[in-house]
């Protein structure tokens with residue numbers, strides 16, 4: 001398997017440009033919180049031969065593949081099987097932290113893991129297959145109201161109520177255990193007159209994946225913990241692939257760069273939270289050339305911030 005052909009790291013040049021200034025000293029630590037197949041990590045290790053890398057992932061398959069890919073860097077690399085909300089334990093004293101959120105091409109390509117609506121497979125969707133409940137279990141046990149809420153909230157699905165009803169009706173005759181069957185149920189429940197952007201199952205699959213992996217709750221804990229772990233002058237780069245994640249990152253960065261934290265944040269900053277200045281004006285997108293060459297880069301939103309002294313904070317943008 002040629003992993004370099006399966007997965008091209010998204011906005012790699014921009015990530016290097018933003019993080020490298022914080023990684024200039026000997027032994028500087030970069031934490032790749034979403035190691036995946038190690039595409040970003042490999043590039044950093046090659047280009048900055050003096051740094052050390054700590055790579056985290058909750059997916060053991062990803063860790064195995066990245067481990068083989070990065071083996072040539074020897075003891076400069078430490079890999080950890082963990083959910084990234086535990087980042088505080090692993091990133092203390094780091095000078096750079098990278099989050100490339102969401103699923104990897106490996107997870108999408110492995111049909112049997114059930115992430116892709118285009119491939120019939122058991123509905124698992126757990127990034128860490130050693131723990132947690134599967135998408136099939138969510139579909140079998142959640143009430144109509146619970147299903148509607150996750151489709152609305154995590155999928156921003158306009159037909160959430162209709163789809164939740166259809167799932168409850170379908171599971172009376174047989175459990176929904178395969179992605180192919182779920183797609184059929186959703187297709188049957190979609191009125192012919194409703195024009196859908198993309199596949200009818202796209203948003204429901206996204207919502208189930210977020211629910212199964214508790215992606216937003218985990219991210220809401222992880223971003224402040226990561227910011228807290230960075231040294232002064234340390235930098236954090238986060239790439240999000242859907243608006244809920246990006247909103248959460250934007251609010252965390254804004255709160256840490258404003259003189260007082262805005263009320264009602266979904267992320268909780270520690271009482272003596274460190275101060276940051278944002279390095280990106282709004283969310284940055286991949287350029288047209290990259291978007292044309294790599295469809296995964298189309299939805300990306302990149303934000304970056306640098307830890308500063310308390311008296312250097314910038315106004316939130």
Ligand SMILES: C[S@@+](CC[C@H](N)C(=O)[O-])C[C@H]1O[C@@H](n2cnc3c(N)ncnc32)[C@H](O)[C@@H]1O
Pocket residue numbers: 007008009010033034035036037038039040041056057058059062082083084085100101102103104105127215218
């Ligand atoms: C988009 S991929 C990263 C790709 C990587 N940057 C590369 O270039 O190869 C995201 C990775 O993050 C991992 N991941 C997602 N949520 C996680 C979490 N809460 N904790 C730890 N790893 C997570 C996934 O298992 C996946 O391997």
